[in-house]
Amino acid sequence: MAKITKFLEKLDSLDRRIIFLIIGLVVLFPLLVPLDLPIETTQLTEDAFNAIDQLPQEAKVLVSFEYGPSTKPELHPMAIGMLRHLFSKGNKVIVMCLWPDGLFMANEALEQVAHREFGLQYGVDYVNLGYRPGNEAIIKGITKSFEANFSIDSKGISITKIPIMHDIQTAKDVDFIFSLSAGYPGAIEWVLYAGDPLKVPVSSGNTSIQVNQLLPYVKSGQMKGIIAGMPGATEYETMVVEKIKNNTGLITEHAKTLLPVFETERNAKKFIGAQSIAHLAIVIFIILGNISFFVKRKNQRKY
Amino acid sequence: MFWKRTVPAIIVAAVGVIMLLSWFIPHAPFGELEIHATQWYDIIASFAMLLGALNLLKLQGTKVVKRQKGWPFSLAAILAFFMTLLFGFMIKGGYYPNLVDLGHNEEAVFVKIAELTDTDGKVTEVDIDEVRILYTSPSAEGEPILLHKAVVSKKAANKVIDELNALGAKVELGELKWGAHVQGNQTYYRWVFYTFFTPLSATMFALLAFFVASASYRAFKIRNAEATVLLVSGILIMLGRVPLGAFLTAWTQDIPWLSWFHLPTIQEWLYQYPNAAGARAIMIGIGLGIVGTSLRVILGIEKSFMGGD
Numbered sequence: 001m002a003k004i005t006k007f008l009e010k011l012d013s014l015d016r017r018i019i020f021l022i023i024g025l026v027v028l029f030p031l032l033v034p035l036d037l038p039i040e041t042t043q044l045t046e047d048a049f050n051a052i053d054q055l056p057q058e059a060k061v062l063v064s065f066e067y068g069p070s071t072k073p074e075l076h077p078m079a080i081g082m083l084r085h086l087f088s089k090g091n092k093v094i095v096m097c098l099w100p101d102g103l104f105m106a107n108e109a110l111e112q113v114a115h116r117e118f119g120l121q122y123g124v125d126y127v128n129l130g131y132r133p134g135n136e137a138i139i140k141g142i143t144k145s146f147e148a149n150f151s152i153d154s155k156g157i158s159i160t161k162i163p164i165m166h167d168i169q170t171a172k173d174v175d176f177i178f179s180l181s182a183g184y185p186g187a188i189e190w191v192l193y194a195g196d197p198l199k200v201p202v203s204s205g206n207t208s209i210q211v212n213q214l215l216p217y218v219k220s221g222q223m224k225g226i227i228a229g230m231p232g233a234t235e236y237e238t239m240v241v242e243k244i245k246n247n248t249g250l251i252t253e254h255a256k257t258l259l260p261v262f263e264t265e266r267n268a269k270k271f272i273g274a275q276s277i278a279h280l281a282i283v284i285f286i287i288l289g290n291i292s293f294f295v296k297r298k299n300q301r302k303y
Numbered sequence: 304m305f306w307k308r309t310v311p312a313i314i315v316a317a318v319g320v321i322m323l324l325s326w327f328i329p330h331a332p333f334g335e336l337e338i339h340a341t342q343w344y345d346i347i348a349s350f351a352m353l354l355g356a357l358n359l360l361k362l363q364g365t366k367v368v369k370r371q372k373g374w375p376f377s378l379a380a381i382l383a384f385f386m387t388l389l390f391g392f393m394i395k396g397g398y399y400p401n402l403v404d405l406g407h408n409e410e411a412v413f414v415k416i417a418e419l420t421d422t423d424g425k426v427t428e429v430d431i432d433e434v435r436i437l438y439t440s441p442s443a444e445g446e447p448i449l450l451h452k453a454v455v456s457k458k459a460a461n462k463v464i465d466e467l468n469a470l471g472a473k474v475e476l477g478e479l480k481w482g483a484h485v486q487g488n489q490t491y492y493r494w495v496f497y498t499f500f501t502p503l504s505a506t507m508f509a510l511l512a513f514f515v516a517s518a519s520y521r522a523f524k525i526r527n528a529e530a531t532v533l534l535v536s537g538i539l540i541m542l543g544r545v546p547l548g549a550f551l552t553a554w555t556q557d558i559p560w561l562s563w564f565h566l567p568t569i570q571e572w573l574y575q576y577p578n579a580a581g582a583r584a585i586m587i588g589i590g591l592g593i594v595g596t597s598l599r600v601i602l603g604i605e606k607s608f609m610g611g612d
Binding site for chain 2: 014016019020022023024027037038039040042043044068069070071072073101103104107128130132133134135137138140141144145148149154155156208211212213215216219228229231234272273275276277278279280281282283285286288289290293294
């Protein structure tokens with residue numbers, strides 16, 4: 001007993017390099033040996049999915065990329081899942097970026113989904129307007145005029161020559177706004193400066209840590225659900241696959257042929273096992289830390 | 304004093320009142336003024352970038368010149384700044400061979416293109432088939448051949464063009480325009496982004512997991528009632544958010560009176576009610592604070608943004 005008490009006391013001053021090593025191993029293991037954990041969908045993700053799913057085929061969706069390489073593992077899988085969902089319904093997509101590195105993320109996602117998977121035509125089925133500095137001023141600007149803020153797209157083509165933009169003069173002309181955001185400017189700014197004033201529905205994909213700030217907007221109906229972090233991305237991926245598998249709602253014939261690709265190429269599902277185990281490891285560390293804390297405090301009181 | 308304090312205060316008050324009115328009166332002239340104001344903001348924001356760059360050079364440069372603590376890192380920052388600037392404004396790469404016509408020796412051209420575009424160094428029949436499908440009917444403007452190289456210089460592109468032309472194909476030199484090069488393929492700017500910025504940025508963020516684990520172990524202790532509530536809800540959220548939580552408590556779903564103990568259910572409740580209530584209270588507080596501060600600025604009471612006392 002005395003040995004156990006001594007060990008628990010010593011745990012309090014555990015070298016942090018051991019903690020780092022354990023975390024490294026528990027993250028690495030599920031990446032090498034994927035865990036097939038059951039995916040349960042939550043209300044927040046279902047709301048976001050349903051809002052997009054209910055859009056008609058001719059709907060035009062504005063997707064804004066506001067994340068970079070640091071948050072790519074969390075946000076990129078949901079960008080891929082959401083674009084697959086939109087294109088599988090035949091929706092047109094207008095992409096813009098409020099973060100400079102968002103442009104690279106947008107290009108990567110469009111190259112994979114729009115170009116390689118769906119073989120869509122640039123300028124007709126989708127467009128990437130690129131990045132503009134100015135944060136919320138850009139959002140406010142496009143509520144009055146797209147052309148004034150994006151005279152050319154990311155390829156340097158005048159937006160007057162881009163077919164998809166012909167009947168889009170302001171943000172009011174789009175049917176839905178989706179913000180893939182890892183901070184400021186992001187989802188909140190879209191709600192405040194575009195969604196609410198123009199009555200255009202807004203939804204967003206965010207890092208897990210942002211959900212606290214965004215929930216009041218969801219509860220008030222100003223946002224149509226949230227895809228929250230990697231768990232949300234995993235749920236969204238699953239919902240897109242299930243939808244095509246069960247053949248429910250609007251699905252193009254081409255999207256049905258892509259089901260095997262959507263089932264196998266799922267990054268969020270691949271990474272969520274690592275996140276699950278890492279969370280469990282942190283919880284175990286907290287519990288051990290507290291046991292050690294109590295043992296030490298008890299012994300100190302004795303003397 | 305008049306030019307330094309009074310004039311800026313008048314400008315700020317006038318702009319503030321106009322922008323406020325434009326929010327409530329979206330018609331001319333206020334609605335139009337708002338468009339101009341946002342464009343002015345864009346222009347000023349672009350200049351702010353320049354100001355930021357100069358400030359970075361001044362701060363880091365001083366550290367290097369004075370050999371202050373950590374000066375090698377400052378030197379790295381300056382070098383990285385100039386390297387990115389160089390590839391953004393002066394050297395772009397982004398040349399590509401533009402396939403106009405396959406010529407008579409199609410199969411040999413396909414094999415060559417497969418070699419040039421293959422990324423894993425092993426050209427198989429499948430790779431050649433893919434090339435055959437992609438380049439069977441090049442459009443009138445020509446089909447760009449995306450080489451496996453990260454950056455394509457004019458010299459490298461011309462070498463490929465000569466090789467393909469020798470096989471009977473008609474290939475011309477293509478070039479990404481200035482401006483478009485910052486987001487195009489096979490440019491130096493893109494190479495900098497993916498080779499330096501992406502791994503560095505991802506590494507910095509990934510380190511958080513290690514520090515969170517270490518900090519939780521040391522600091523997340525049950526010292527009082529508030530800390531206990533925080534710790535318990537933290538654990539429930541952490542486990543309930545990931546599929547593992549659902550997996551571990553899946554058995555509770557079979558027993559009606561225990562179903563509430565399903566971790567995702569508890570986590571969802573914590574998110575939707577106590578958390579949303581707290582977040583809303585903070586937001587209302589911040590909102591009122593912003594209104595108060597804005598009014599103080601517009602009315603000229605708050606002048607700290609102009610500097611000085």
